[in-house]
Amino acid sequence: MAWLVMIASLILVTWIVSLFTILILSFFPFTNLRAAPLRKRNNVLLVIAHPDDESMFFTPTINFLTSRRHNVQVLCLSIGDADGKGNIRKKELFQACVALKVPMQQVKIVNHPDLQVLDGFGKVWNHSLLANIIEEQITSHCINMIITFDNYGVSGHCNHRDVHYGSFSHVSSKLLYDTLQKDIDVWELVSTNILRKYSGPIDIWLTMIWAMLHSSGTIQYLVNEHPRRSYCAMAQHASQWVCQSMNFVNEKGDRDE
Ligand SMILES: *[C@@H]1O[C@H](CO)[C@@H](O)[C@H](O)[C@H]1NC(C)=O
Numbered sequence: 001m002a003w004l005v006m007i008a009s010l011i012l013v014t015w016i017v018s019l020f021t022i023l024i025l026s027f028f029p030f031t032n033l034r035a036a037p038l039r040k041r042n043n044v045l046l047v048i049a050h051p052d053d054e055s056m057f058f059t060p061t062i063n064f065l066t067s068r069r070h071n072v073q074v075l076c077l078s079i080g081d082a083d084g085k086g087n088i089r090k091k092e093l094f095q096a097c098v099a100l101k102v103p104m105q106q107v108k109i110v111n112h113p114d115l116q117v118l119d120g121f122g123k124v125w126n127h128s129l130l131a132n133i134i135e136e137q138i139t140s141h142c143i144n145m146i147i148t149f150d151n152y153g154v155s156g157h158c159n160h161r162d163v164h165y166g167s168f169s170h171v172s173s174k175l176l177y178d179t180l181q182k183d184i185d186v187w188e189l190v191s192t193n194i195l196r197k198y199s200g201p202i203d204i205w206l207t208m209i210w211a212m213l214h215s216s217g218t219i220q221y222l223v224n225e226h227p228r229r230s231y232c233a234m235a236q237h238a239s240q241w242v243c244q245s246m247n248f249v250n251e252k253g254d255r256d257e
Pocket of ligand 1: 126127128129132
């Protein structure tokens with residue numbers, strides 16, 4: 001019994017120390033500034049699949065960029081109409097972006113029939129169509145940096161993966177021929193395994209070590225400098241919160257019957 005208590009308190013202490021480390025890092029954000037491409041001002045395009053991806057996955061990145069006056073454009077490739085709430089979700093995305101200091105004019109939500117019908121789990125989006133839409137945005141806004149999902153897409157959602165392939169196929173094939181002289185940095189959000197995802201603040205140590213091992217700066221970690229903004233952004237997506245709690249109620253109801 002004694003060793004169980006010891007292990008539990010060890011985990012608790014590690015957890016608290018990690019949390020304080022993150023707090024300290026968020027107060028001294030210069031630790032984030034090692035990558036040369038992040039030091040100059042960029043026209044950044046954040047490519048996401050559904051309204052609320054920006055708040056769920058990218059707020060530390062957006063906060064980092066906007067507080068250093070990078071010009072951030074958000075490109076959302078669907079209105080998220082799988083459950084018929086597309087118009088509400090569109091509005092929520094605009095409001096969330098404003099909370100994250102990205103002006104509404106810099107948010108583009110694509111409402112393409114081929115990308116709406118197939119919205120949801122288990123449906124594949126046409127990668128070359130995505131690539132075309134992304135390319136148009138790159139040229140019309142002089143984008144020199146893209147940020148998007150990696151090929152697992154954080155949650156494994158297939159639309160997140162499609163967005164990744166759309167962004168990357170574009171850069172690797174077409175752009176390379178067309179505008180090789182134009183440098184475009186592409187950054188992807190690294191998906192972590194379930195253990196790391198749910199280890200909370202403790203994961204900061206692994207992340208730091210991993211980034212240090214890539215001294216060339218190809219891997220960066222960003223500590224959220226404005227957690228309150230992230231919270232406000234998330235709070236704008238009320239339709240999704242209601243939806244989730246209703247599912248919960250439904251499940252309970254089914255079980256009672
Ligand atoms: C995918 O999109 C491209 C570009 O819009 C189009 O030419 C192609 O026919 C589409 N493929 C399918 C299977 O719909």
